[in-house]
Amino acid sequence: EPEVTQTPSHQVTQMGQEVILRCVPISNHLYFYWYRQILGQKVEFLVSFYNNEISEKSEIFDDQFSVERPDGSNFTLKIRSTKLEDSAMYFCASSPAEKREGNNEQFFGPGTRLTVL
Amino acid sequence: RKEVEQDPGPFNVPEGATVAFNCTYSNSASQSFFWYRQDCRKEPKLLMSVYSSGNEDGRFTAQLNRASQYISLLIRDSKLSDSATYLCVVRSSNTGKLIFGQGTTLQVKP
Numbered sequence: 237e238p239e240v241t242q243t244p245s246h247q248v249t250q251m252g253q254e255v256i257l258r259c260v261p262i263s264n265h266l267y268f269y270w271y272r273q274i275l276g277q278k279v280e281f282l283v284s285f286y287n288n289e290i291s292e293k294s295e296i297f298d299d300q301f302s303v304e305r306p307d308g309s310n311f312t313l314k315i316r317s318t319k320l321e322d323s324a325m326y327f328c329a330s331s332p333a334e335k336r337e338g339n340n341e342q343f344f345g346p347g348t349r350l351t352v353l
Numbered sequence: 354r355k356e357v358e359q360d361p362g363p364f365n366v367p368e369g370a371t372v373a374f375n376c377t378y379s380n381s382a383s384q385s386f387f388w389y390r391q392d393c394r395k396e397p398k399l400l401m402s403v404y405s406s407g408n409e410d411g412r413f414t415a416q417l418n419r420a421s422q423y424i425s426l427l428i429r430d431s432k433l434s435d436s437a438t439y440l441c442v443v444r445s446s447n448t449g450k451l452i453f454g455q456g457t458t459l460q461v462k463p
């Protein structure tokens with residue numbers, strides 16, 4: 237069964253450093269997302285991406301964040317200058333072409349645990 | 354008011370019990386509704402979508418009341434493997450953004 241993959245599974249970095257979190261969405265999917273979950277808190281939407289551009293972003297997704305789909309398979313989240321409060325689990329998700337009717341499942345990757353020291 | 358609100362629990366029930374979770378959402382324009390399951394330190398996984406007519410999948414029944422902006426999940430004949438956090442999730446926008454509740458923790462004990 238196809239699945240979303242993410243690397244690395246755990247990233248430790250120093251405050252102020254840049255990190256790139258990588259995701260490989262399911263191959264025929266067209267919609268891509270990043271979410272984060274701070275330990276003990278709810279899952280929060282960061283950004284959605286379609287047709288090579290951001291379609292929606294949350295207040296969390298400030299100028300320190302960027303996303304890119306550099307080739308036909310990878311989808312990356314970059315944090316330019318990490319802060320302590322960026323420590324969280326980051327989940328990538330993808331979904332297939334939007335249907336006109338009915339619900340459309342988002343498939344989540346296993347996540348990257350980011351620890352900022 | 355929180356966008357999606359759930360009782361965090363935990364709900365501690367014996368095997369075989371029936372347990373119900375409730376959820377309310379604030380945006381009346383919400384389009385789609387889901388229950389996801391999350392095991393400790395793992396990714397959310399879709400349990401079931403929720404339709405206005407109500408829907409059932411084996412031991413799981415989901416209900417939606419748009420007028421009250423209320424969603425429910427009923428689990429019958431609880432198994433030990435049902436122990437997890439159950440996330441109420443709403444999709445409001447055309448971009449597919451999912452809004453998660455904080456989750457309700459279920460512990461099923463032998």
